[in-house]
Amino acid sequence: MASSSKTEQKKMLILKSSEEEEFEIEESIAVQSGTIKNMVEDDFTLIPLPNVDTETLIKIIKYMKKHGEKTKSNEKDIEEFDKEFVKKSFTELKELVLAANYLHITSLIDLLCQAFADRIKNKSVKAIREIFGIPNDFTPEEEAEVYEQHKWAHEEGKEHIDHSAY
Amino acid sequence: MGVKKVEEEEEENRARGKRLKCTFNMEKQQEGGAKEEHDYGEGEIDDDYEQFIGEDDDSDEDDEHDNDDEEIGDNIGVPCSQPVGFFYPLTTPSSIVVSDALDPDLPVIYVNTVFEISTGYRADEVLGRNCRFLQFRDPRAQRRHPLVDPVVVSEIRRCLEEGVDFQGELLNFRKDGTPLVNRLRLAPIHSDDGTVTHIIGIQMFSEAKIDLNTVSYPVFKETCQPHCEEFSEYSIKSGNLLHCQHREICGILQLSDEVLAHNILSRLTPRDVASIGSVCRRIRQLTKNEHVRKMVCQNAWGADVTGVLEHMTKKLAWGRLARELTTLEAVCWKKLTVRGAVEPSRCNFSACAAGNRLVLFGGEGVNMQPMDDTFVLNLDAANPEWRRVSVKSSPPGRWGHTLSCLNGSWLVVFGGCGRQGLLNDVFVLDLDAKQPTWKEVSGGTPPLPRSWHSSCTMEGSKLVVSGGCTDAGVLLSDTYLLDLTNDKPTWREIPTTWAPPSRLGHSLSAYGKTKILMFGGLAKSGHLRLRSGESYTIDLEDERPQWRQLECGAFTGVGSQNAVVPPPRLDHVAVTMPCGRIIIFGGSIAGLHSPSQLFLLDPSEEKPLWRTLNVPGQPPKFAWGHSTCVVGGTRVLVLGGHTGEEWILNELYELCLASKQDSEA
Numbered sequence: 001m002a003s004s005s006k007t008e009q010k011k012m013l014i015l016k017s018s019e020e021e022e023f024e025i026e027e028s029i030a031v032q033s034g035t036i037k038n039m040v041e042d043d044f045t046l047i048p049l050p051n052v053d054t055e056t057l058i059k060i061i062k063y064m065k066k067h068g069e070k071t072k073s074n075e076k077d078i079e080e081f082d083k084e085f086v087k088k089s090f091t092e093l094k095e096l097v098l099a100a101n102y103l104h105i106t107s108l109i110d111l112l113c114q115a116f117a118d119r120i121k122n123k124s125v126k127a128i129r130e131i132f133g134i135p136n137d138f139t140p141e142e143e144a145e146v147y148e149q150h151k152w153a154h155e156e157g158k159e160h161i162d163h164s165a166y
Numbered sequence: 167m168g169v170k171k172v173e174e175e176e177e178e179n180r181a182r183g184k185r186l187k188c189t190f191n192m193e194k195q196q197e198g199g200a201k202e203e204h205d206y207g208e209g210e211i212d213d214d215y216e217q218f219i220g221e222d223d224d225s226d227e228d229d230e231h232d233n234d235d236e237e238i239g240d241n242i243g244v245p246c247s248q249p250v251g252f253f254y255p256l257t258t259p260s261s262i263v264v265s266d267a268l269d270p271d272l273p274v275i276y277v278n279t280v281f282e283i284s285t286g287y288r289a290d291e292v293l294g295r296n297c298r299f300l301q302f303r304d305p306r307a308q309r310r311h312p313l314v315d316p317v318v319v320s321e322i323r324r325c326l327e328e329g330v331d332f333q334g335e336l337l338n339f340r341k342d343g344t345p346l347v348n349r350l351r352l353a354p355i356h357s358d359d360g361t362v363t364h365i366i367g368i369q370m371f372s373e374a375k376i377d378l379n380t381v382s383y384p385v386f387k388e389t390c391q392p393h394c395e396e397f398s399e400y401s402i403k404s405g406n407l408l409h410c411q412h413r414e415i416c417g418i419l420q421l422s423d424e425v426l427a428h429n430i431l432s433r434l435t436p437r438d439v440a441s442i443g444s445v446c447r448r449i450r451q452l453t454k455n456e457h458v459r460k461m462v463c464q465n466a467w468g469a470d471v472t473g474v475l476e477h478m479t480k481k482l483a484w485g486r487l488a489r490e491l492t493t494l495e496a497v498c499w500k501k502l503t504v505r506g507a508v509e510p511s512r513c514n515f516s517a518c519a520a521g522n523r524l525v526l527f528g529g530e531g532v533n534m535q536p537m538d539d540t541f542v543l544n545l546d547a548a549n550p551e552w553r554r555v556s557v558k559s560s561p562p563g564r565w566g567h568t569l570s571c572l573n574g575s576w577l578v579v580f581g582g583c584g585r586q587g588l589l590n591d592v593f594v595l596d597l598d599a600k601q602p603t604w605k606e607v608s609g610g611t612p613p614l615p616r617s618w619h620s621s622c623t624m625e626g627s628k629l630v631v632s633g634g635c636t637d638a639g640v641l642l643s644d645t646y647l648l649d650l651t652n653d654k655p656t657w658r659e660i661p662t663t664w665a666p667p668s669r670l671g672h673s674l675s676a677y678g679k680t681k682i683l684m685f686g687g688l689a690k691s692g693h694l695r696l697r698s699g700e701s702y703t704i705d706l707e708d709e710r711p712q713w714r715q716l717e718c719g720a721f722t723g724v725g726s727q728n729a730v731v732p733p734p735r736l737d738h739v740a741v742t743m744p745c746g747r748i749i750i751f752g753g754s755i756a757g758l759h760s761p762s763q764l765f766l767l768d769p770s771e772e773k774p775l776w777r778t779l780n781v782p783g784q785p786p787k788f789a790w791g792h793s794t795c796v797v798g799g800t801r802v803l804v805l806g807g808h809t810g811e812e813w814i815l816n817e818l819y820e821l822c823l824a825s826k827q828d829s830e831a
Binding site: 041109110113114120122124128129134135146147152153 | 180316320443489495
């Protein structure tokens, strides 16, 4: 069992990014991260996070601080914060989701994945490739086959198929 | 007993350097290979230990035990007569540790010889300590070695707190620092009154193939790799012990399959998922996964809907189903003939499906007599036939009532015209009960008695009723809800500032979990009553739910005929598809329109448009709402043709929305 401080002072932790920068944060807030929580239970106060760079860590700390203050009255406020939080570039979102995954912050993972999903919705195949920088690795035959199979999903700019056309 | 006594005991024993010899049967088995009954062997039994271990715990597997014997094996209630081989091969010796659960630090009170040999620690060196010392590489270490997976440790802690079994693998160390893999199982042991008094740990140690020098600190689970790797039992790099995970990592997005598939793809609509499968090979592979496809359907349509679909259809291919329900490419009419008879013959009955069974209740017989019998048609049977359900008691006979299905196999009847006028009572029936019986539900202050109202079920157990016609012939426009999940269900009116014009014979279709679409009916229009073709919607999840009219246009696609909206009608069929779109057809239609023309609407669109649907196969001549049932989410069964005065209930017309998976790939 972790030895919790019995003093009135809130216990602080130090999070260290991959670039060796240190950030102080209240333990009660930091434990929103499952990974950090585990380490705290084993009496660590300096938590090295070699998987998370400084920029990303700053954003994550911001998220945890906001969500650490969650009460019944400020739900709308937090919703607004979340909306703004995901207004970032794909690269930033990608870094964040990797970090959130490693840090095991479930609510943040869900928020980011939903943001990804929202951006992919209704996009054409070409657009998705461009957004994610994914090269087309199908052979021409494969591509034709795959397109045939998924034709129903592509057609009419994602509109429904009107059977009265038959 | 109490903790103090335990402490004293331990002190003494540690000082004396006592060793406890195992008298468990299972050890005997390991050594001898055969189970020996009532032979507990000889060994030193420490009377002191015996005392504080506690009362005899009668565990199930103890039947070979002589309960009068005060051996330690008995007292702890360990399934001694059961070979250890039930979770480990009989030939491999197991290490056993017993800890005192009444002490918050769970000190070890017993270890067996195998433990001593495997770990290199003598019993007297470990008694009284928490067994976490095994996670330290050095006997003098203060905390566990970084290679020990903190997630597993956390899981152990959780299981101990919750008093449940734990099974898993953990990195441990011998006294000399050699790394071991500990296949560990922990189980709580209870005393008679249910308190957990001990924890028994059974370990299988084996050599750990890791290089302690290549590790960074602290250890983390690998999330990004430039190329795909297959992890079997170990992740060699990090030394983490993964439980049989095959994790391929998408080098492109640098997100693991878990994150990609389960968290992102599953939030897309079935159409988007199918489309995104064309992006690259890796993603195509992910989208082909049936589990992912199921999650996609579940997220898009709701778990209730997918539950019904899974249950009903054998060998369901989610991807195919999602596609067919979106494109309606497999939609067709089929005709079924069934046996049995619904006699005496009647009209104005109400029918509904509970699972794969169609249920029919009441109706108007010869001489306008209200009927009160119940019939069931089991479509799962090889030769489905109508059978009367023998019930202990029936609701009063009626016609013009509604019969709706609730969760699983429950049905609910409301209102209608009975022998002595209009009714507003509620009766429920559990079709799966040994003796199905109609039971009245009192429900507090019920809505006005009525007939030809409309009803639907929300979230499996909430009955919503609206409109209809009163005794005085007045049309109603109210909306009432009865939550049948409560112990004492109470009718609750849904007050709205505005309601659609009062009507009867309209349809209520639940969609999007909490929303309702009202369509058509015979509605009040000034002094007149006219067939309506209007749509209205309400969301019951809103703080103050309000009805609002849905302005629906007609879809004008390339090459389609004139854009058409459904002609006004009443008593029509309205079916909500699993994907949330609504199909309308049949009913009593003004003008010379064919009742078999199908119309499709997606009420959740910003500007909903009616689409027409041409369906191959022979449609029924007529179709009425009260005699149409939806089975398994994808089959719409219209009961009977109607020639002259007679209802032919042995002829069913089935509108298949998707192909039956078990017959076509």
